[in-house]
Amino acid sequence: MATLRQRLVQYWLLSLLAVGLSACGPARQQPEIRIGVLASFSGAGAINSGNATMESANLAAQQINNAGGLDINGVKHKITLVFGDDENNPGRAVDAARKLLLQDTVVALIGPQYSSNAIPVASVAEMARVPMISPMSTNARTTADKQFVFRVGFVDDAQGKALASFAQQEFNARRGAVLYDIASDYNRGMAETFKRQFEANGGTIVAFEAYTTGTTDFRAALQRIQEASPAVLFLPNYSADAIAQATQAREIGITASILGSDGWTSMRVATVPALQGAFFTQHWHIEVQNPQSQRFVADYLAAYQREPLETAALTYDAFQLLFLAMQQQKSSAPEQIQRGLASITAYEGVSGTIGYHGTGDPVKAVMIVQINDGKSTFYKLVKP
């Protein structure tokens, strides 16, 4: 039987313990913000894109966390990244996205980069009412009819139009040819947009050749193109295919100027002789001089000792947009983030000024670069 005095001492000790625990609490458990990063960390022809995405995402998160966290309403929040691999496969992308959204409970999704993955994932995100920003997806369907899906780059329609106009103005081309992967939404969409715009500008598509993913020998189609004698050859395909196609085209004797789309982006360009002088579109180029870009490049070089790819630049912009939206809304709730993103009208990012005006598509200039001496150089900015 404890005396009153003993009990009082016990209570006193307990209360000390309680005060101590409550004092320790906040220090241990900094609130965190979980952001899903969904990209092709494995899968055919996508490794460069995946690596760039991961490096850029880590850079963006570390910069915030090194500064103590993201300040929302006076509280520093730790940024936690949860990575999902879409394996560059739409079905896998959907699975990975559902895991991030339904089980990892991320408040926002960055990615996927490729439109073929981004389109189905966008639907999943929309259904879960979680904002998604695809840095690189250019397909119109990615954001079409969706509230929660945004992108950083321009849309296919814009680059198709820009390229068609560029070809006609730059080379005075009247005859155009297209070789594209009909099994891929991106390639097919680019091809069709280009064709439509080229023809609308008064030109003629003399050859519109399709192949399916996995093809390595394009000579039959190229032969037909050769026979049609185009002035420009548009190859809206991913790097590996484009390199093979250009090489084979030159072998056959096609002399037409070669154009590419932003799908060429991750080809670490191009010691390929056949591609010398070729033009393609980009969202960002390292030569673009603006304070944001310079700082980003410097930070990236410092972190990884190599120059950032365009994917990295756009991914970095996607994170900055996300942070901005959270700070503006003073909340990291998905619906609040969506509202914040939709209200951004002019954010000065690494890849230029970004603003959303009722859609998830920013209105941006299309950059055209040329491959010279084994590397790409900024050539021209085609404004919308």
Added chain:
Amino acid sequence: MSKMWTRSLIARLVTAFLVVATIAVALLGYTAYRLGTDAIQQAVIERLSVAASLKENELNRWIDDQRQEVQVLASSPIIRLNAAIISRNEPTSAAYTSAYGTLTTYLPSIVLNKSSLTEIFILSNDGGRIVYSTDKNREGQFRLADRYFVQGKRGTIVQNVYPSPVTLKPMLTIAAPLFDSNGSQFGVLAAHVNLDRLDQIVFERVGLGGSSESYLVDRFNDFVSGQRFGRSDFPRGVHTLGIDDAIRGNDGSALYNNYNNVPVVGAYRWIDNREFALITEINQEEAFAPARRLGLTVFGVGLALALTNALVIYVFTRQIVRPVSALTEAAAQVAAGDLTVQATVLTNDEIGVLVRTFNRMTEQLRQGREYLEEQVVERTTELRHTNMQLQHLASELGGKNRYLQEGLALAHDIQLGLLPDHPPWNTDKLIVHGRSLPSAEVGGDFYTFVDVRESTWIAVGIGDISGKGVGAALMMALTSSTVEERARQGARPAALLNELNTRLLPRLKANNMNAALLYLMINLEDSSLYVANAGMIAPLLLRDGAVEYIEVFGFPLGSISNPQYTEVRIDLKPGDAILLMSDGVVEARNEQGEMFGFDQVEALLRENPTLDQVNVGDHMLQQVTQFMGRAAQHDDITLVWLQFLGAQNTPPTAIMENAPASRQPA
């Protein structure tokens, strides 16, 4: 209320019983509910598990059926042949048209007849292009990356319910490789399965009650049905104890809150070959309703029993208390004085005995009081009798008293008659007046005037017999008659008093009386006055306007046996006046209790030397009477007034001889 509580034995007993009984019954009800719940939980879980097993088996059987169906199609020679033709020939070729036509006559009818397959399509190895589909819109699409295509090239595959990358709608696709007649694989035959049947199997009631529910959840914590993935009200999936445990690959059952946060009994299992969790649940409220009913019934019945018991206790207690109440009431009546009351004997128990005892006690009390009352009546009667006798006696006495009164009145008259109105001598020389006012009918004072026989002497006596009434009057009469007898014989004052004392002493003594007497003799010839006094106030001499006492004193007659009275001689001068009075004059009291006193007597005498001589005595008496006012007269008041006008020529010698010369004043 509390008053009733402390006063009512019944209220306390019944309330205490009800409280205890209610607690006991509530415990009993709760125990029944708990036991029932445990039993029901076991039963419910078993039934849920059985239902889930049935569903799983049915699902597997159904999908196996579809799988076989697709396999049969893929191995059908007609399909293989024609599929190979359309995969390898240009759409414009005749062979293509023919082969396409054959497939068109064959496959759509299967879709129509076999409701389980919604679409049958053939993919070419060339980019996963759909070369033929029962859904014409889909032809020309490339499904290169789709799992059913990639894996279907190698063997029959069931791609379990998955979201279509295009529409995100749930799909279940079965694919099998197509081989040409040479045995080389050229494509894949795939079929999307109608998931209505899936919903049918899954959502079919478990048969446990209205709230029972079964549903599928995929490995991403999302609802799965034939119609859609997820639900708009659960955009971030569903997470419950059952779902999470099932997704971890476990089978089990538990009590937990479902996705709507409603407490349920749930059985869950991970169906690995279908890659989803099958959850069967029923609301605890509904599942445990029988247990609750049981508990409530037990409680209700228990309560009813308790109330019945309370009623019985009430009745019994009343039976015990009622005789006590009756007894209390009877006791109260007894306390109020009614001894005739008898408490009713309602029982033969201890209380009955008590009541009887009480009644006996009351009876005895009553008898005792009746006896007392009888005694009182008797005594009262006796007293009344005595009273009557006394009244009789009183009236008798009253008669006697009247007689006595009459006697007294007569004695008074006689006594008054004894006192002389006029002196028996010639008043030319000496005027004398006597006045007596007796206090009772018959007084003790007297005075007398005597003319001594054959001499020049006259004598005046004034006396006061102690006591009043008849005895004193008789003594007065005796004394005065004795004085007069001796005075007439010429006895000298001192001798007369001595003789009188000797004669009257025995009588006076015998009657505890004495008699005061002042006796004086005046010789009208030589104006000498001799006076002796036995206990009276000394005579007052008014001479030339001055008042003085003639100093002569002695014991009252009857006081001692040989008093030896002396006499005083003075010589009167014409104009001298002498006042004799009984002590009733100076002791007369007024209403304030003040005495008349000697001073007033002297003052009166001094103030009235010029008054008419005759009226001095009357005036004095009038003054005294006036002084007394309404105050009662306690003693006889007697005055004698002597006025000396002048001496006679012949002295009463004979009498002088008797007078002792030595005692004559010089």
